[in-house]
Amino acid sequence: MKVLLLSGDYVEDYELYAPLKALEMLGIDVHVVCPDKKAGDVIATALHTVEGFxxxxxxxGHPFTLTHTxxxxxxxxxxxxxxxxxxFPEYQRYDQKVLDLVKHFFDKDLPVAAICHGLQILAAAGVLKGRECSAFPMCKLxxxxxxxxYIEFEAFSLNAHVEGNLVTAPAYPAIGVWLKEFIALLGVKVQL
Structure with missing residues (x-):
């Protein structure tokens, strides 16, 4: 099984590495791509924290080498x-190639996991009409x-929202629950 992970310069570090490594652990082949870049190119990641401001x-964050072109x-x-x-979602939402990519997954009703500011891309692609989803609170508009x-969770809650083929969460603290739901949508069974 292959999963596509969209990325770009200043992707949130945890939201790139955690799903990549968790999905790899399950034997899923994850292809990490960025528009206008190729396999072997390095992108910058960022760590975001709330410090009372x-x-x-x-x-x-940790530099990341793209796996695919x-x-x-x-x-x-x-x-x-x-x-x-x-x-990266704030600038990639203006890239028609990215929007077409997102529309493909929704047109085929394939599982999509979006978190935090990633919902900006989905909103720009026009795939959220009539749906319910969560996102970072600053992305509510x-x-x-x-x-x-907009399904409201506290920014750093451990909640994810599932509707049809879409699983969303507000931020990286929810990655565990978010990935659990995405893995279920993929039909992957985990036995302990």
């Missing part, structure tokens, strides 16, 4: 899509402008 702060992917090869957060009902 009016917004979160940002620190450098965006221009070479065949969307029909993938069973699902992961859209992390960070700052994006979600509602995209036609969805």
């Amino acid at each position: 009016q917004t979160y702060s940002e620190r450098p 965006f221009a070479d992917i065949n969307l029909d090869d993938y069973a699902g899509l992961v859209v992390p957060g960070g700052r 994006d979600v509602e402008a995209g036609g969805a009902k």
Whole structure:
């Protein structure tokens, strides 16, 4: 099974590495791509924390080497899509190639896991109309402008919301629950 993980410069570090490693642990082949970059290119990641200021702060994360070339992917090869957060969604939501990629997964009703600011891309792609989803609280207006009902969780809660093929969560503390739901949507059974 292959899953596509969309990324870009200043993706949230935890929201890239945690799903990548968890899915790899289950034997899922994860292809990490970024528009206009190729396999072997390095992207910057960022660590976001709330420190009592009016917004979160940002620190450098771990550099990440892309596993695949965006221009070479065949969307029909993938069973699902992961859209992390960070700052990359704010600029990639203007890239028509990214929006078309997202629409493909929704048109095929394939599992999609989006977290934090990743919902900005889904809203821009027009795939949230009439749906329910969560996101980082500062993305509530994006979600509602995209036609969805915003499901409110505290920013650092351990909650995820599932509706049809879409699982969403507000931020990285919910990664465990979010991934558990995504893995279930993929039909992967985990036995202990």
